[in-house]
Amino acid sequence: MSVAQKYGALAAGAGKRWEERAQKPLLLVGTATCGRAAGALEILRCLKEEVGRRGLEAEVIEVGCMGHCYAEPLVVVAKPGWPAICYGYVTDGIAARLVEDFLLNDDPCLEFVLAALEPNDLVPSFADFPRSRYEHKMVLGRCGLIDPEDITHYIATGGYAALARVLEMAPEEVIALIKASGLRGRGGAGFPTGLKWEACRSAPGNPKYVICNADEGDPGAFMDRTILESNPHGVLEGLIIAAYAVGASQGYVYVRAEYPLAVERVRTALEQAREQGLLGSDVLGSGFSFDVELFQGSGAFVCGEETALIASMEGKPGLPRHRPPFPVHAGLHEKPTVVNNVKTLAYVPLILEKGPEWFTGVGTSRSPGTAVFALAGKIVNTGLAEVPMGTTLRQLVYDVGSGIPKGRKFKAVQIGGPSGGCLPAELLDMPVDFDSLTVAGAMMGSGGMVILDEDDCMVEMARFFLDFTQKESCGKCTFCRLGTRHMLDILTRITKGQGRPEDLDLLQALAEDVKAGSLCGLGKTAPNPVLSTLRYFRDEYEAHIKERRCPALMCQDLIAYYIVPERCERSCNACMGSCPVEAIYTTPDMLKAIDQEKCVKCGSCVDACPPQYRAVIKVSPPEVVADKAEG
Numbered sequence: 001m002s003v004a005q006k007y008g009a010l011a012a013g014a015g016k017r018w019e020e021r022a023q024k025p026l027l028l029v030g031t032a033t034c035g036r037a038a039g040a041l042e043i044l045r046c047l048k049e050e051v052g053r054r055g056l057e058a059e060v061i062e063v064g065c066m067g068h069c070y071a072e073p074l075v076v077v078a079k080p081g082w083p084a085i086c087y088g089y090v091t092d093g094i095a096a097r098l099v100e101d102f103l104l105n106d107d108p109c110l111e112f113v114l115a116a117l118e119p120n121d122l123v124p125s126f127a128d129f130p131r132s133r134y135e136h137k138m139v140l141g142r143c144g145l146i147d148p149e150d151i152t153h154y155i156a157t158g159g160y161a162a163l164a165r166v167l168e169m170a171p172e173e174v175i176a177l178i179k180a181s182g183l184r185g186r187g188g189a190g191f192p193t194g195l196k197w198e199a200c201r202s203a204p205g206n207p208k209y210v211i212c213n214a215d216e217g218d219p220g221a222f223m224d225r226t227i228l229e230s231n232p233h234g235v236l237e238g239l240i241i242a243a244y245a246v247g248a249s250q251g252y253v254y255v256r257a258e259y260p261l262a263v264e265r266v267r268t269a270l271e272q273a274r275e276q277g278l279l280g281s282d283v284l285g286s287g288f289s290f291d292v293e294l295f296q297g298s299g300a301f302v303c304g305e306e307t308a309l310i311a312s313m314e315g316k317p318g319l320p321r322h323r324p325p326f327p328v329h330a331g332l333h334e335k336p337t338v339v340n341n342v343k344t345l346a347y348v349p350l351i352l353e354k355g356p357e358w359f360t361g362v363g364t365s366r367s368p369g370t371a372v373f374a375l376a377g378k379i380v381n382t383g384l385a386e387v388p389m390g391t392t393l394r395q396l397v398y399d400v401g402s403g404i405p406k407g408r409k410f411k412a413v414q415i416g417g418p419s420g421g422c423l424p425a426e427l428l429d430m431p432v433d434f435d436s437l438t439v440a441g442a443m444m445g446s447g448g449m450v451i452l453d454e455d456d457c458m459v460e461m462a463r464f465f466l467d468f469t470q471k472e473s474c475g476k477c478t479f480c481r482l483g484t485r486h487m488l489d490i491l492t493r494i495t496k497g498q499g500r501p502e503d504l505d506l507l508q509a510l511a512e513d514v515k516a517g518s519l520c521g522l523g524k525t526a527p528n529p530v531l532s533t534l535r536y537f538r539d540e541y542e543a544h545i546k547e548r549r550c551p552a553l554m555c556q557d558l559i560a561y562y563i564v565p566e567r568c569e570r571s572c573n574a575c576m577g578s579c580p581v582e583a584i585y586t587t588p589d590m591l592k593a594i595d596q597e598k599c600v601k602c603g604s605c606v607d608a609c610p611p612q613y614r615a616v617i618k619v620s621p622p623e624v625v626a627d628k629a630e631g
Contacts, residue, residue: 003284007164010276025058025103027051028076029318030144032065033261033442034383035224038072047075050099058103064230066144066378069383071114077102083122088114117145122162130420131385136362137371139346140386141231144601148265151272154233159608160278162349165242167286170583171201181356182368186418187304187341188445189212189521190367190434193348196338199244200328203336209214211332211339212239213497214255214262215309216502217301218417219501220376221448222260226384227372228255228262229348236292238345240278241352243290246338248544250291254309257296267294272387278425301418303471304446305520306331306339308474319474320520341446363389363405371444377451378408387432394428408453412537416445418465419525421532424460439576441532443525457554463491463531469526480523483514487530496557497621499545508534549621556601560622565606566616571586573615578608596622 001009004071023620028163029035047060059209066074071088077098078084083109086096088362094112101107108122116125126132146153154160166174200208203629212235216224228235239251253270255263270292273279296314298620303309303318308333312318322417331337347369360368367389372394375382390561393413397403405408412422415432421442423430450463470484490503511527511534518524534541543549550558563575563584570590576582584600584605592615594605609616 001285003164003167003286003367006277006284007160008154009159014152014155017152021059022078023080025056025062025080026076026078027058027062027098028078028130028145028374030072030074031062031158032144032226034069034226035066035072035074036261040073042092043073043075043090043235046095047099050096050151051103054099054104056099056103061147062149063145064143064148065226065384065436067140067148067384067386068114068381069238070381074114076117076144077108077250079103082108082243083120083125084117085123086114086117086126087112093159108286118294130402131381133238134387134391134395135385135399136370136388137349137386139227139234139372140366140384140499141350142234143227143384146231148230148232149268151269151276152235155276158353159233159349162352163237163240163244163278164284164577166244166352167284167288171245171247174352175201176203176239177352177356178245181351181359182366183344183351183359184367184434185341186343186347186372186444186446187441190444192213192338193344195247196340198246199326200336200338203329203332205335206247207250207335208246209335209337210243210246210248210251211306211309211313211337212251212253213304213306213309213339214253214259215297215304216342216446217256217261217299218446218448219465220374220414220450221417222374223372223384223444223447225262227324227342227346227369228259229265230630232266234346235342236269236273238340238348239292240283240290241348241628242338242340242345242538244288246336248338249289250293252293252295252313252332254297254303254313255297257629258299263294264294271526294525298406300474301469301473302520302522305522308520309339310337319475319476320522322519325630343447364431364433366435367622371447372430373447373449375449375451377414377449378404378453378456379451380405383617389433390431392429392431394497396432396449397428401451404451404453408455410451411454411456412452412458412461414450414452414461414465414529415441415448416528417448418468419443419522419528420445420448421528422452422461423532424534426536443536444527455552455554457495457550457552458533458540459491459550460552462533463488463495465529466491468570473522473526477519477523479514479516480519480526481518481519483510484523484526486510487514489526489532491528493540494544495550495555497544497548499541501545503545504534504538545591547621548623551620553618553620555620558622559601559620560596561594561599561601561603561605562617562619563594564615564617565591567613568592568631569613569615570608572610572613574608575605578604582606 073090183193184190308318308320327337475481576584583595605616
């Protein structure tokens with residue numbers, strides 16, 4: 001049998017099972033990590049019990065993440081004759097009603113509907129959401145809609161068709177198509193994928209290796225984890241195609257061990273692919289042999305850098321090395337090796353299925369395609385969003401993410417992970433792509449986006465992110481090891497009100513030296529939070545140094561809590577009851593006051609004070625409290 005015939009048989013079998021399944025009601029429960037954290041496994045159990053107790057011909061299926069993490073747990077009900085409807089914030093009670101009222105009595109429980117999956121005449125759909133004007137799902141297209149642990153779901157929706165087509169092409173043709181698409185690596189550097197593959201294929205030496213880099217360690221980032229939990233076969237297919245293009249016979253998926261669900265689902269995907277003849281010797285009867293092993297990393301942030309990752313796979317300390325030689329010439333075991341990010345590989349089968357023009361038709365000329373962002377922090381709708389490159393920050397924050405909660409003002413966005421930059425409100429209309437972010441002093445990174453509001457201190461943010469990168473520094477090169485330590489010490493002093501005027505010039509100089517002199521990407525980008533905040537929020541640094549004041553009222557050494565006598569209601573004891581250290585006492589005139597020596601500045605008294613009084617306030621500098629107390 002030819003490759004096309006073998007794949008055709010697989011697709012026919014998967015398609016038949018898919019059609020049979022569609023003849024009965026389906027209940028899809030999002031059980032990626034975000035769903036599980038919100039209680040999805042309990043909802044799954046409840047639905048299975050309700051369906052079983054009533055003897056219904058319905059199937060309850062675990063799926064991944066649809067991106068609407070803010071509304072988890074999510075349940076999609078696909079009932080024949082009805083549009084597929086997604087329900088958000090599902091509880092046990094709602095789950096039971098979906099079975100009782102919808103499956104049995106045709107009442108769709110409209111009061112619990114989040115949206116229908118497709119436009120219809122019954123309920124609003126996701127297409128009616130403001131974010132739909134900007135979302136363009138490529139790599140997230142199947143996420144949340146298929147069972148990630150059932151390969152037939154992926155095949156029935158067109159999965160592995162690109163691989164079957166590729167196996168009848170010359171490897172050089174495959175590389176040419178990837179080059180024509182302009183696909184750039186989505187791990188952070190944005191290097192052209194086709195050029196990397198071409199260099200590896202032409203490099204002397206065998207065997208060759210391909211590695212999927214899923215060592216996602218950025219605070220606030222969860223894109224790669226979610227894709228592996230929701231559609232591991234999409235990534236695996238891209239890895240197999242990469243291997244065929246470069247001439248590799250062995251591949252690896254490098255996942256950090258802190259991602260147990262991703263590890264489990266990747267392992268299952270590998271087993272199922274072998275069973276279907278998509279891995280192993282003579283893939284689909286093509287004569288091409290290739291297999292993949294799962295490698296669990298120990299969680300070092302620096303191992304996201306490809307040479308450190310390779311060192312850890314060889315059983316060595318995860319330390320970066322000088323380049324050249326680059327991994328495409330001397331990588332794993334000193335053999336030519338391609339290392340690609342999860343999202344990069346997930347684009348590959350889509351590009352080869354739909355053509356390079358389809359991919360370049362989205363995004364910008366220098367940054368084609370889409371970008372997947374993890375929206376976290378001070379934003380209403382947290383979760384994943386896939387938008388065309390060139391979408392503005394304003395559209396991402398306000399249209400996709402629905403803005404800042406509690407009526408607060410947007411202040412900045414930390415984009416690109418801990419090594420990214422903090423961009424201010426005046427850059428909200430900047431297009432988000434590789435080049436624009438670099439000019440602005442940030443970076444695309446892997447796609448983490450932490451939104452900050454007016455209550456966030458930018459000096460403290462720079463200290464927080466630098467603290468992370470300093471601790472994660474491998475210590476190999478002096479600039480990174482000592483430079484980040486000195487920068488962190490200076491930032492810590494400033495947030496404690498002990499800064500000196502010369503600190504700003506010293507910070508700038510140190511940051512530029514660390515950026516220029518460090519060996520790997522971690523060290524070269526570690527100063528970005530400092531450089532970007534100095535560039536856009538210098539006035540906050542000056543307030544901390546010159547006035548010993550934190551304008552955002554965030555730095556604990558520069559704030560104090562004070563109870564305004566004119567607002568305090570004598571009969572109210574809410575603040576006293578909330579204080580964990582009993583720092584609040586009653587004055588002789590029956591008002592409340594705070595013992596500043598005891599106060600740990602937790603803010604519980606502010607939260608407890610009834611809104612009609614608003615008697616507890618936070619002030620900076622703390623000397624204001626002393627002045628008022630004396631007055």
